[in-house]
Amino acid sequence: MHIRINDFAGTLPKLHPTKLPDHAAQACQNVMVEHDILSPINQSATSHLSNLVGLENFASAMFFNHNDKTYKKYSNAIVTFAFSPVHDAYRLYWTTENSKQPLMFNDWNVGGAGDDYNLVSDGFDYIAGMTPPVVRDVVITGINPPVITPPATPDAPTTYSMLEDIINEVFKKVNDQKNSSGVDKKEGEINDAVTTIINALPTHAEARVYALTYVNRFGDESAPGVIEKVLYLTKGDTPTLTIPYAVGEREVMVRDYGINAIRLYRSVTNSLGVAQFLFVKEYLLTMTGDSVIIIDDMPYGSTKIGEPLVTMNYDPPRVGMKGLGVTDDGVGYAYVEKTICLSEPYTLYAWPRFYELSSQHTIMGLGHYDNTIVVATTGSPMLISGSDPESMGVLSLPLYEGCVSSRSMVNLNHGCMYASENGLVLVTTNSAKLLTENAFSTEDWQKIKPSSIHATAYKNGYLFFWDNGVNKGSGYIDLNNGSKGVMWFDDYALNTFLNGNVVQMIRKGGLPAGSTKSTYQTFNPEYAEAFTSKTFKWQSKTFNLDTPRRMLAAQVIADDYPLEAITFRVYANKVLIHESVVKDHKPFRIRNHSVKHDFSIEIESSVPVREIVLAETMRDTIV
Structure with a gap:
């Protein structure tokens, strides 16, 4: 036997x-x-420091390759990184997971002087999504208002004051809604109001509305600050706009947002009698004096006037967003408490409020596969599907397994996985299940304190790290072969990141011996570096x-x-x-x-x- x-x-x-x-x-x-x-x-023979002043105690990192060279980004906070979905763009965005911070980005450009291969960066971190210019104190001069004598008949045209009341009411409504989720688009109401005003004027007069936007050094453009005053001009006037700034205000805009220019738009009526904002000119954001002066010397009816304003709905991202990701169709997603935020496709600095969706339960984490966003909440998971953020479909799945750790959410090839109080939940197309139901009892699962879990994809499975306050370690589940059970390791990391397909563990201390600084080390290296079994x-x-x-x-x-x-x-x-x-x-x-x-x-x-x-x-x- x-x-x-x-x-x-x-x-x-x-x-x-x-x-x-x-x-x-x-x-x-x-x-x-x-x-x-x-x-x-295997265990890597070496641990690596950041070797960057101020980032000796980094908690997050992102590495990427370009032309066989590795570029590195570190952060002292727990952050979630995502690259711009624009082809050939090397802009890295991130949300901060352990504190309330704005969406940030760092930008690399291909090639410096005489260099067409390497990437160069100014090394600064910028806030993504500029707030619109503040226009309430803008002074406009150089206008000669036309003289109009309304006919004394019952069907006399609408007066200027009545027209101003119409558009001011529209502006008030838009401003009241600008920080609310689920609102309608803005440009329709504004353009309709401007059209009404312009079409009511006689031929020798012109009604005009101005809008200003900021542009940063990377070409991003903010939502407009629309000057809420209808200007009545005699055709041929050259209005001058004076934009005042407080001491140091422009320096902060340059430092925090990279803003370097202001664009001027004005209302123009097209051949169908519909008004829209068209580009007039761009001015550099000068640092001298206490104001910036813009002169609109574009003649009425000029063919040189530019393209329409497209950023009317480009609301800046909400402060405190977490769980950043990008779908296969280039739509950015993140969350704030019970609100799911969605970006303009391929434009991660613009997050229109009318794209936002709400959850019944507090959101704990987001992930995606293909064009489907998985929402892990304290209750049932949700699926948000579609390629257009304006018409996403929402499905709540019938599995009440709330997520207990935001950092346990992992994107997989065929779904997403997160930790609940009873085990690991796998969410796939139109379904969710407690994947580890046959592997763990709730009592067994609680021994590793699931709320402490953070995880990453590894090979064909889910690699998770845990700390129950007494012991700590890591585990692995092969999703292609569930019969293989759970593998356990003594490796523990404060955080992880991927260098290509290789998992890197961020730790405190390690090699060199006695160091208390952050280091990163490969998990189970199998090639390309020295290791021991x-x-x-x-x-x-x-x-x-x-x-x-x-x-x-x-x-x-x-x-x-x-x-x-x-x-x-x-x-x-x-x-x-x-x-x-x-x-x-x-x-x-x-x-x-x-x-x-x-x-x-x-x-x-x-x-x-x-x-x-x-x-x-x-x-x-x-x-």
Whole structure:
């Protein structure tokens, strides 16, 4: 009689050690079974510092490659990074997860002077999404109002004052709504009001409305500040706009937003009699004096007037957004409490309020696959699908498994996964399920404190790190082969990031020895850097024999047998009865013992193990 194990798996904590499948483990550490053998995970030989002043204690990082060169971005906060979806753009955005901060970005350009290959950056972090220019104190001069004598008839045209009341009411409504979610678009109401005014004027007069926008050094344009006053001009006037600034105000705009120019738009009526804002000119944001002066010397009806204003609905992102991501159709997503925020497609600095959606429950995390956004809440998960943020469909899934850790949300090829109080939830197309229901009981799951979990995608599965206040470590679930159970490791990280497809762990201290600064180190390196194999432990299920027996022989088949590399142990009725070092592939004897019912085998090794045999006699070890 013999016990032969030549297929291996990790743990299934929910099952009693005697009820496990023959290939499963009741305990394991620092071992992988992806090739159906026991393989030790590796440990990188080096840890790396940021080597940047002020970022010695970084908590997040993003690496990316361009022309075989690696570029690095560090942050001292826990942040979520996302690249601009625009092709060939190297702009990195991020939301801060552990404090209330604005959406930020950093920009790289291809090539410096005489260099067409490397990326260059000014090294500054900027706030994404500029607020519109403040126009309430703008002074406009150079206007000669036309003289109009309304006819004294019952059907006399609307007076100027009446027209001003119309448009002022529209502006008031827009301003009241600008910070509310789910509002309508703005340009329709404004343009309709301006059209009404212009079409009511005689031919020698002109009604005009001005709008100003900011432009930063990267070409982003803000939503407009619309001057809420209708100007009545005699055709040929050249209005002059004086925009006052407080001391230091422009310096802050340049430093925080990278603003370097102001654009002027004015209302123009097209051939259909519909008014819209068209571009007049762009002025540099000068730093001298206490104001910026803009002269509109574009003649009435000039063919040189430019393109329409397209940023009317480009609301800046809400402060405190978290969980930044970008769908395959270039739509940015993030959340604030119970509000899901969506960006203009391919424009991550513009987040129109009328795109926003609400959740019944507090949002804990967002992820996506394809063009579907997964919303993990404190209640049921939600799916938001579609390519146009103006017409996204919302579906609440019938699984009440609330997310308990925002950082546990991970995007996978076919769905998203997050941690709940009872296990890991997998959300895929139109469905959600408690994936680990057969692996963990709630009691087992709570032992690792699921609210502490942060995770990342690794190979074909989900790699998670946990800290229950007493112990800490990490685990891995292969989503392509759920029967392999859960693998456990002694590696722990404060955060992780991907360098290509390689998981990097951010830690405090480590190498060089005695350092208290942040370092990053590869998780389970398999190529491209120096590493050593860890020593793993794997303990089999408890085999409950029909009749008590004496198991007196064993054999271990490994790839190699270095000195002291493999230790073999036998437990009978939960008591260690044998321990020895395995020297080669030959069968060996087990210490004599009385008959026992329950047997379990433990292997401790730094080399791969392919097969384990425990038998009654030396002959029984032979197949």
